[in-house]
Amino acid sequence: MQQPRTRVTIRDVAEHAGVSVATVSKVINQRYGVAADTMARVQAVISELGYEASLVAQSLRNHRTNVIGILVADLEPFSTELLKGAADAIRGSGFELVVYSAGGRTGDVVGWERRYLSRLSGTLVDGAVLVTPTVVDVQYGAPVVAVDPHTGSSSFPTVDADSLRGARLATQHLLSLGHRRIALLAGRADLQSARLREQGYREALAAAGVPFDDSLVRVGGYDAELSMLAAHELLTAPRRPTAVFAANDVTAIATIDVALALGLRVPGDLSVVGFDNIPESALCTPPLTTVNQPIRTMGERAVEMLIQLIREQPVERTHLTLATELVVRGSAAPPPAAP
Amino acid sequence: MQQPRTRVTIRDVAEHAGVSVATVSKVINQRYGVAADTMARVQAVISELGYEASLVAQSLRNHRTNVIGILVADLEPFSTELLKGAADAIRGSGFELVVYSAGGRTGDVVGWERRYLSRLSGTLVDGAVLVTPTVVDVQYGAPVVAVDPHTGSSSFPTVDADSLRGARLATQHLLSLGHRRIALLAGRADLQSARLREQGYREALAAAGVPFDDSLVRVGGYDAELSMLAAHELLTAPRRPTAVFAANDVTAIATIDVALALGLRVPGDLSVVGFDNIPESALCTPPLTTVNQPIRTMGERAVEMLIQLIREQPVERTHLTLATELVVRGSAAPPPAAP
DNA sequence: GTGAAAGCGCTAACAG
DNA sequence: CTGTTAGCGCTTTCAC
Numbered sequence: 038m039q040q041p042r043t044r045v046t047i048r049d050v051a052e053h054a055g056v057s058v059a060t061v062s063k064v065i066n067q068r069y070g071v072a073a074d075t076m077a078r079v080q081a082v083i084s085e086l087g088y089e090a091s092l093v094a095q096s097l098r099n100h101r102t103n104v105i106g107i108l109v110a111d112l113e114p115f116s117t118e119l120l121k122g123a124a125d126a127i128r129g130s131g132f133e134l135v136v137y138s139a140g141g142r143t144g145d146v147v148g149w150e151r152r153y154l155s156r157l158s159g160t161l162v163d164g165a166v167l168v169t170p171t172v173v174d175v176q177y178g179a180p181v182v183a184v185d186p187h188t189g190s191s192s193f194p195t196v197d198a199d200s201l202r203g204a205r206l207a208t209q210h211l212l213s214l215g216h217r218r219i220a221l222l223a224g225r226a227d228l229q230s231a232r233l234r235e236q237g238y239r240e241a242l243a244a245a246g247v248p249f250d251d252s253l254v255r256v257g258g259y260d261a262e263l264s265m266l267a268a269h270e271l272l273t274a275p276r277r278p279t280a281v282f283a284a285n286d287v288t289a290i291a292t293i294d295v296a297l298a299l300g301l302r303v304p305g306d307l308s309v310v311g312f313d314n315i316p317e318s319a320l321c322t323p324p325l326t327t328v329n330q331p332i333r334t335m336g337e338r339a340v341e342m343l344i345q346l347i348r349e350q351p352v353e354r355t356h357l358t359l360a361t362e363l364v365v366r367g368s369a370a371p372p373p374a375a376p
Numbered sequence: 377m378q379q380p381r382t383r384v385t386i387r388d389v390a391e392h393a394g395v396s397v398a399t400v401s402k403v404i405n406q407r408y409g410v411a412a413d414t415m416a417r418v419q420a421v422i423s424e425l426g427y428e429a430s431l432v433a434q435s436l437r438n439h440r441t442n443v444i445g446i447l448v449a450d451l452e453p454f455s456t457e458l459l460k461g462a463a464d465a466i467r468g469s470g471f472e473l474v475v476y477s478a479g480g481r482t483g484d485v486v487g488w489e490r491r492y493l494s495r496l497s498g499t500l501v502d503g504a505v506l507v508t509p510t511v512v513d514v515q516y517g518a519p520v521v522a523v524d525p526h527t528g529s530s531s532f533p534t535v536d537a538d539s540l541r542g543a544r545l546a547t548q549h550l551l552s553l554g555h556r557r558i559a560l561l562a563g564r565a566d567l568q569s570a571r572l573r574e575q576g577y578r579e580a581l582a583a584a585g586v587p588f589d590d591s592l593v594r595v596g597g598y599d600a601e602l603s604m605l606a607a608h609e610l611l612t613a614p615r616r617p618t619a620v621f622a623a624n625d626v627t628a629i630a631t632i633d634v635a636l637a638l639g640l641r642v643p644g645d646l647s648v649v650g651f652d653n654i655p656e657s658a659l660c661t662p663p664l665t666t667v668n669q670p671i672r673t674m675g676e677r678a679v680e681m682l683i684q685l686i687r688e689q690p691v692e693r694t695h696l697t698l699a700t701e702l703v704v705r706g707s708a709a710p711p712p713a714a715p
Numbered sequence: 716g717t718g719a720a721a722g723c724g725c726t727a728a729c730a731g
Numbered sequence: 732c733t734g735t736t737a738g739c740g741c742t743t744t745c746a747c
Contacts, residue, residue: 044517046740057718062742072716089494093436094740097723112463117456124451124477136475138463155428161500178383320659385724396734401726409732433724436739 106162122336180346194355203328203361204237222257224284257288264288268295279372280308304370323367445501461675519685533694542667542700543576561596563623596627603627607634618711619647643709662706
């Protein structure tokens with residue numbers, strides 16, 4: 038095989054083989070109407086030159102690329118895990134996977150999503166999966182599936198997890214261990230998932246006849262640093278809670294760190310329950326009791342749904358909510374004996 | 377803004393604005409020679425229609441996309457971490473990042489790399505970073521930087537970490553703690569990094585006057601499952617080692633799991649040192665003593681180098697080997713008192 | 716069975 | 732200042 042300075046194009050192949058570009062194209066695409074020996078000759082030149090058709094030129098012509106795009110705001114544990122599920126679903130589907138990351142750029146997130154979706158759809162990708170998108174209502178030239186969109190009412194087909202039930206389970210777990218002063222380290226108020234987790238917490242409290250106490254709620258914004266501050270406030274207050282339900286694992290782990298730094302034992306003095314079940318949650322000390330969100334499965338389902346959409350096959354349900362479940366590990370235990 | 381069923385093209389904009397496509401193009405690309413009011417009118421139509429130029433058509437024309445591709449075999453901790461570094465380096469560079477994942481496909485890895493590189497280069501991406509590539513010698517239409525290539529002698533500009541020194545540090549650490557029976561859980565023999573780590577291990581042993589013992593070496597292949605088997609063999613042998621140096625963190629963690637399952641205390645009965653310093657290594661129990669490989673920095677450097685290459689700026693060094701260092705945590709301690 | 720020609724969406728050179 | 736034209740690499744009629 039040669040090592041061309043510049044890309045080898047279909048023209049180069051045609052010239053070397055002494056045929057027209059049309060014929061080469063037919064060979065590449067296995068069309069009928071090419072003599073066996075011509076075919077063989079062209080094939081030989083193709084491998085001699087190491088020719089590969091340009092993805093760009095092909096998609097410009099075909100409007101079909103067999104590529105699925107996934108747009109993520111950043112590569113953090115959640116999106117990374119989801120990507121793996123997507124990769125699982127892609128395998129054997131005949132599609133390829135391309136990931137576009139905004140690289141954690143803050144501020145312009147909405148613009149980025151819209152711009153990319155628009156620039157890619159109909160050309161570079163046959164469809165796209167939007168991970169935790171902020172944009173939910175625009176129609177593009179290609180099918181789009183949203184995973185865990187920031188607002189509940191999306192006009193896109195959507196895959197998410199049952200945050201409401203998960204939060205209820207987590208809170209019930211703490212209640213059944215005997216806790217009554219259960220703090221909530223909430224997520225971001227602008228996100229649907231965060232609102233549902235707070236609602237679940239309130240419902241479980243109400244069902245158990247425990248009054249909701251505003252002073253036990255702090256906003257952690259799904260963010261580690263912010264949560265450390267919030268947790269510190271919570272844990273140094275005069276009557277500190279005996280348990281914390283954190284809206285995601287990252288902030289739950291931050292809470293444990295703060296508690297340990299304050300000399301509290303976990304779960305001896307403070308129980309903590311998280312949400313997400315990211316890989317790190319099993320590895321921290323103590324291992325985190327949390328709510329499993331089937332992140333990988335969400336990625337799989339989203340890609341499967343998207344492929345159906347692309348193939349214009351009927352999609353049974355356009356809003357899929359996957360079940361969450363409690364994963365009991367070591368960070369929650371009965372409260373210390375009342376003073 | 378409208379919600380077109382199909383992609384809106386430059387033609388649509390031109391028609392709506394009552395100008396030619398060339399003029400629209402000039403407006404988009406901020407070329408001189410457009411009257412202010414024409415410009416305004418076109419801009420208005422653009423935002424009214426929500427037009428975005430097709431990435432595909434642009435790159436076919438321009439041979440310049442301001443997009444950098446990163447090709448990874450799979451999305452595992454190493455590549456994910458590297459991606460983050462790459463994302464850091466991209467920010468503010470004027471380039472965008474696109475990740476292509478083979479999705480852990482085994483077997484066809486080489487073919488995939490070659491095919492993609494070939495299909496993308498010169499068109500969709502201005503250059504590419506290949507992560508742990510098996511292909512190292514082919515020239516493409518666009519610059520390529522390899523990270524931690526599988527064979528040492530790559531003709532690509534390369535970024536890697538000092539595996540040799542890192543392995544020596546790890547082994548010396550165990551030696552200085554008093555260990556003499558130090559096992560090696562090796563990586564894959566076909567990989568440069570694995571060979572260097574074995575060599576470092578041997579050199580440190582030799583320097584300390586400890587004879588190399590073949591029976592203390594097993595191949596873990598950088599793979600968790602394979603390593604659990606190997607570790608089991610090692611730890612159930614008649615004279616088991618007092619320490620294990622694993623060629624990467626994933627296999628080190630697997631070794632700890634096996635040791636604990638066998639009722640051994642870590643580091644009381646068995647010391648373990650890993651290599652990579654992936655995030656998980658700090659979170660496992662006990663926290664892993666390991667060799668830090670600046671993975672994120674490798675991603676950054678690779679992207680920086682690639683950008684220089686794309687801009688045809690001189691690159692000071694085409695083979696960058698980043699320093700490794702020992703990170704002492706809790707998984708290595710002096711050996712149990714000799715029997 | 717094969718090739719000439721048109722065109723996907725866009726940009727650059729050149730005329731007007 | 733604006734439009735016409737050519738062409739990026741490829742596929743697809745449609746003549747020959």
